[in-house]
Amino acid sequence: MAVCSGDRSWGSRLNFYASMPIGHELRKVSTIKSVKAKTGRSGQLVFVTVGHQVFDGDTLGIDEEHDIVYREEPKADAPASTPPQAPGTTDFSRKIEPDPVLLFRYSALTFNGHRIHYDQPFCVNSEGYKGLVVHGPLLATLLLDLLRREKPDATVKSFEFRAVSTVFDNETFSVHGAADKDGETFHLWARRQDGALAMNAKATIA
Template identity: 55%
Template sequence: MQNDSVSPRITPEVLAHLRTWEGRSETLDDSITAAPIRGLAAALDCEDDATGNALPPLWHWLYFLPRAPQHELGADGHPRLGGFLPPVPLPRRMWAGGRLQWRAPLRVGDAVQRVSRIASVTHKAGRTGDLVFALVQHEIRRGETLCISEEQDIVYRAPARPGDTSPPPTPAPAEAAWSREIVPDPVLLFRYSALTFNGHRIHYDRPYATAEEGYAGLVVHGPLIATLLLDLLRRHAPEAVVTDFSFKAVRPTIDPHPFSVHGQPSEDGRTIQLWARDHEGWLTMQATARIR
């Protein structure tokens, strides 16, 4: 995705063109291998035996990675759009949330296939400019067995402008049954970017993140925060099997300040409210997990 200094307005004609991507699909094949599991376990400071055990929830994001050649990358480090994803002429892209269901486990040695589809492309005029939303659906199978169904909400935003105001922050809940503090230093952000082959410069290039995309520092990956939320659940309920998970990014988490992840089970213990809070006490991600 290229970061042009002037972003065209999303006219009805532009939106109509982008909507021709609706229904487009791609199929990727991969194998569940041990090395990425061991790498993420090291980055998250947890112990995971890569042999025999089911892949922890959300760790499938270590597979089906983008492999665009270097010459096909845009100025922001993302692959240029116009292939599977629509060529939205807005420079800032964010994975804003998603919903997942686990039907069957994945394990090291499994040959897997992911079928992805662009379900919809919609437009909204926000306070700071145009917003385009792409809903992407994935199905991951092991042979004929459907293992994971996933929806991803991808948001494209207009460039940052002087004087733009952020939405008012939401205070995070003050009390939680489970809590853990995370220090998002550049090493952690680099390791997660490397493990997921994520070239987006907002996660490792401070001058780019601040000068070009208008952030106050390096941005902590939304998928990393979501993974840490379910890692918190696993630490406190290691025998639980996650069946459903939904999450929404509320506010960017910026280094180098520590942030924290929290969980609160329901009375029956089957539904877990999860959230992330920044160093100022603001809610940055909210999520719900269901377990059995």
């Protein structure tokens, strides 16, 4: 079994309760909340939800539910899924041109040793991808950064995201945002070069 970081059932739900000051010693508590086995079009799947809580002393700063999908090696004749198209209208956006250096740096930053993000020969020849896989969390980081650029003085209260389709380093993609009528909820998404939806997200601010 291998982590399928590009699976559309991959995502997280985060709530931010308190600031985490630089220089403080933080404590992280992780708990497996659920494990569910299913059979999909590509074979056996195991869905795992892990809870992460980050404390500054006794103060809870971040509470996260993290969904991970494990899958068996897909069969050669497994049908390919067709992702939905991304929304056509947007309030603000940014074009991203990924490259191996960006992916390598993010892997190093997040201590991610999965070779599909930085070892191009392995990724293409052994895993069958058409390029290096852009990290799901990197897409989420870019979406949250897009909101920060649009609302630099806002405080993010919650953020949730779910991967929908895979993005590769040899394709340009874009990140988008649109404000809800309440002015505090923002819908965010990543759009692939072919117009397909790569990630869907939502954030609330104060």
